[in-house]
Amino acid sequence: MEALFTSTAVVTLAEMGDKTQLLSLLLAAKFRNKTAIVLGILVATLLNHAASAWLGAWLAGFINSDLGHWVLAGSFILVGLWLLVPDKEEGVSSRFDAYGPFVVSLVLFFLAEIGDKTQVATVLLAAEYQSVLWVTLGTTVGMLLANVPVVYLGARLMEKIPLSITRVVASALFILMGVITLL
Numbered sequence: 001m002e003a004l005f006t007s008t009a010v011v012t013l014a015e016m017g018d019k020t021q022l023l024s025l026l027l028a029a030k031f032r033n034k035t036a037i038v039l040g041i042l043v044a045t046l047l048n049h050a051a052s053a054w055l056g057a058w059l060a061g062f063i064n065s066d067l068g069h070w071v072l073a074g075s076f077i078l079v080g081l082w083l084l085v086p087d088k089e090e091g092v093s094s095r096f097d098a099y100g101p102f103v104v105s106l107v108l109f110f111l112a113e114i115g116d117k118t119q120v121a122t123v124l125l126a127a128e129y130q131s132v133l134w135v136t137l138g139t140t141v142g143m144l145l146a147n148v149p150v151v152y153l154g155a156r157l158m159e160k161i162p163l164s165i166t167r168v169v170a171s172a173l174f175i176l177m178g179v180i181t182l183l
Contacts, residue, residue, distance in 0.1 A: 007135045007142060011146070027105055037105045041105055048110050122136070125138070
């Protein structure tokens with residue numbers, strides 16, 4: 001259960017101000033069917049994070065060595081530092097609008113997550129906990145906790161969240177996980 005709770009907390013915090021949260025805001029402004037947007041986010045996240053967690057669990061077999069242990073700890077610390085760098089807002093192409101909010105959300109979220117901080121975090125968490133199921137569920141819940149309110153409450157919510165503070169807290173959490181891994 002530690003893998004579930006840690007994965008949920010880490011991704012929820014890491015997602016604050018992330019490009020996919022901004023994507024949620026843009027999709028909510030573009031489409032009226034909020035449920036379809038949320039379902040697209042859910043399916044895209046499950047697919048992306050399940051593959052990422054599987055990769056992390058597979059890599060865990062190589063991390064059992066001393067060098068692997070240092071690489072894992074260093075990776076947590078590097079992701080923590082990476083979280084301090086804010087994402088840039090990217091525009092959403094309107095050429096896919098004809099496919100509807102579910103397909104557009106699914107495709108754009110899946111693509112936006114490739115190489116994203118939360119995808120890297122999912123790989124690292126799965127390598128640490130060696131649990132594809134609990135890490136995938138936790139990171140998916142974290143993604144939904146961060147994005148669903150944005151879909152339904154939009155810009156009003158984004159104005160009230162102190163993104164600089166959440167970035168620092170998420171960064172500190174990753175750095176702490178790196179230090180704990182070293183110990």
